[in-house]
Amino acid sequence: MTLQRPKLSFWFDFGSTYSYLTAMRIETVARDRGLDLDWRPFLLGPIFNRQGWSTSPFNLYPAKGRYMWRDMERLCEEAGLPLVQPDPFPQNGLIAARIAHANRRAEWVGAFVRAVFMAEFGEGRDISDPALLAGLLLDLGADARACLAEADSIEVKIGLRAAVAEAETLGIFGAPSIVTEDGELYWGNDRLEDAVEWALRIVT
Template sequence: MSKTVEFFFDLGSPATYLAYTQLPKICAQTGSQLVYKPMLLGGVFKATGNASPAMIPAKGRYMFKDLDRYAQRYDVPLKFNPHFPINTLMLMRAITGMQVRHPERFQAFIDCLFNALWVEGRNLDDPATVAAVLTENGFEPNAVLALTADEQIKTVLKENTEHAVQRGVFGAPSMFVGDELFFGQDRLDFVREALS
């Protein structure tokens, strides 16, 4: 039986960035497949009545300290983005578009965006900055922008988000092994156990 992790993600979550840095390694070690499921975290929050922990000042301060602890444990860079929170609608449409239309470039695409947001701390709310990041990484900004306007791509992202909510997702990162939901990058040990 093939083992699969479905990874429901949105770029705008620093905890999602940390899970993204670890899941490929976990899947390689357990002989499992990683399936990326882009979704719109804002849509999930709206549908479930949830909100970012960063919206509660004390919880937000704790969360970023805790994420730093995990980044050190995982030995990966993490920089608190001074432009947080980021409106990820266009970015997640672009990611969905790359996954649907150019799957061979999908991994490089999300790599450059996660890196720009959570390692370099760049302002991905600014179209000029997004264009610069894409150009630096060998992507054509106008072609990517065209993907974000594609009605089929918009529909796929909307359906991914609705499907996530129907399955019980309320935040990001959310991972499924079979029908079992694991929420949060601090639950990766349970994901590994479920795959083993």
């Protein structure tokens, strides 16, 4: 009898600082603990808009924003990750999200997600630039031209919008969010280990 491998769904927004921290380690954590990983890029903007927010709450509430950037400095130093505050913040991650959504089953999707986050928060580069994304895809051996064309297709645009609607149905209100197969929701980089333990616990 083959035991079922538990699965985690990793919901992330490329503009999210704490998603950067989780994205850089979640694939390794999942592999080491014997879990399958479902990459779920989505957009926080529409969810924020429905709450009356026109931008990140870290911009709307300056004290919260100052704390977040200092917290990121501490956490990135601890993790050995570079940190550069991108300008503007948050970055426009729409094209990157479409690419990741369309290729979320590809073997290279994890490497692509990490490369985008590193370019953004590790180097302060503009991830809305198609040329930057094309270069990252080429570095991974992916067909950059085909990926960019697919990202502009109506099917992928509709698919990403549906992902946002699904996120809301799951109760997701921020990123990173990790959802186990029984629908348990964990929000934040610091909840990854808790999500892993729950996912392992529910497997029969």
